[in-house]
Structures are given as C-alpha cells and as structure tokens.
Amino acid sequence: MTDALTLTHKRDLILADEKRFAAQVSNRVIDKPRLDVWMILIPVFFIFYFWQLKRYAKGRKTFAANFLITRQRALDEALRSAENGNDPDIEALVQASDIPEKTRHGYRPWVTLLVAHYRDLILAHGSSYPELVKSTYKTRTNYLLFLNRLNQVERDFDAALKPHLEKTTDDVNGIIKLMEESVISLRRQLAETIFP
Template sequence: MTRMTETETLNRNRDLILAQERRFAARVSARVIDKPKLAIWMILIPVFFVFYFWQLKRYSDGRKTFAANFVITRQRSLDQALAAVGSGEGPDVETVVNAADIPDPIRPDYRRWVAVLVDHYRDLLLAHGKSYTALIRDTYKNRTNYLLFLNRLNQVEREFDAALKPHVAETTENANGIIKLMEESAIAIRRQIADEIFP
C-alpha cells in the first residue's frame, strides 16, 4: 500500500472539509426554508396537486440556492487556507474579503469572520484522519476545546450578522427574523455535530 503524498493528503482533507460544509449548509437550509405541506384535499383536486408539486420544486431549488450561497465564503476561506499551507506563508484573508460584494462599513466584521474560518480550515488541513470527524478530533483533541472554537465562530458570525442587518433590511422583508433563524439554526446544528464527534 502506498502512502499519500502531502499534496494528496491536503486535497483529501480539503474535500472532506468542503463536503462537511455543504452538509452543514443543507441542514441549515432545511431549518430556514419552509417546506410546503401537502393537504389531503389537494390530492382530490388535480390543479392543487400540480400546484403543490410546483411549490415543492421551488422549495427544493430554493434550498439548493441557499446552500450554494451559504458555502461561498466558507469555500473561498478554505481555498485560501489551502494556498497558505501549500506556500508555507500566512493566509491572505484580504483576497477573500475583496472577493465579497459587501458594503465597506461591514468589511471589518466580515474580515474577522473570514480570519477565524481560515485559521480553522488551516488547522483541519494539517490534521491527520480519514474523515471529517477524525480531522476535528485530531485538531481539537476534546469536546471542550471544540466547543470553545464553536463559541468563537458563533460570536464572530453574530457580529457580522449584526453589522449586516441594516444593509439587508432595506431590500429583504423580515431580514432580522431570517438572520436570527439562521444564527439559531447554525448554533443548534453545530452543537449536534459536536455531540456526534465527541459523545
């Protein structure tokens, strides 16, 4: 059996991390986007049954779009962490920040969030393990350390969200409620993941 090269190991770890981020995004989207309900009477009236399936497709497409957008900053941060590990230099957080189309006043909060993500991903990329769970265990060693990281991540995300709210409130109905639901969902799902990794 041949050993993986360092590049192969880094790429495998990147794929494991990205797959986990996509699963996380899908779980958050399931909590944030309401699934249409099928009433028994809809089955009896074909036009309503067709309408239900149209709504179901919109729901499915909406979840996919939400999840894809939810992962953009995370994927850019992961790519930057991989580039930093590969070059042996510090990560260029500004590259990720400058790629985002966000108002200038919230860039400092966004930069802090990205910096936390990049550091986390860099540590996971350098960890040993053949699964995401193994990478987390190797990086954080125990539940307490992992929960401390999650608390820090939740905090910088809340600060970024708070800075973002005034800018999205003008264009998005119930922006505060949506952001709050996203925050609560992310925190709850991260806690579940921590419980699964460190039972």
C-alpha cells in the same frame, strides 16, 4: 507532491462536511410546502403544490450554494497557505467578497477565524472529518469553545449586514435569528457526535 495530495484530500473532506452542513441549515431555514388532503381532490391546487415543492427544492440548493461561498473561499485560501507555508491572504478574500463596504469590519474577523480553523484541520492528522476535528481540538470543550467563538463572529457579521438586508428582505430579523439558532443547534449536535 504526495503531501499536497493529502492536503487536497483533507480539503475535500472538509468541503464535503460543509456541504452537508449547508444542506441541513437550508432544511431548517426554508419552509417545505405542506400537502393537505384536500389539495389532492382539486387538481389545480395539487399542481400548485408541486410547483411550490419544485421552488422549495431550488431554493434549498440556492441557499446552500450561497451559504458555502465564503466558506469555500476560506477553505481554498487555507489550502494554499498550508501547501505554500505562507500566511493566508485574508485581505484578498475580503476584497473578493461582494458585500457592502461598511460590513467588511464584521466580515474580516469571520473570514480570519474560518481560514485559521480550516488550515488547522488541513494540517491535522486523520482520514475523516471527525478525525481531523479530534486531532485539532483534542476535547469537546476545546471544540465547543471554538464553535462559540465562530458563532459570535458570525452574529457580529450578521448584525453589520442586517441594515443592508432590511432594504431588500422582508422579516430579515426573523430569518437571521432562525439561521443563527439553526447553525448553533447543528454545531452542538456535531460536537456531541464527534466527541461523545
């Protein structure tokens, strides 16, 4: 039972880092309203600014929560798999998603890679997220190779999802491009922090 608690604690460390990462991505993707000096002079615009600011804060929280859905499911499956010593049930994760059927071919490789990554981290030695990554990947080069693979499967899934989003979202290409660029940049910074 002690081992299960240790695995759960590692899962919690990974989840905390994913939440931090989601917040950073949302900060880059969602535009914060600007307060111009003239807004202070006209009360109705000042009130409008605070309404926009509140909407921005709520939008960031919603974005981060949605950004984490698949990651948290994959992390929970990785924990179950590590605790039981069984292979992860990738198909159950794919079926649990509410994505269009035609995008599942791009979703499955992403989920598979996430679960394998999380499982490796959960089974690694360490008491912090950076220690788990170092224990798993050993060098910055190995970690960057993994991140490049992760970036690619995410781009493939985004490409499969894009036609379905174009029906409901304005400037879907710009949003996806900004998200992808933000994720790549933040992951590279993380790798440089973990492997200085």
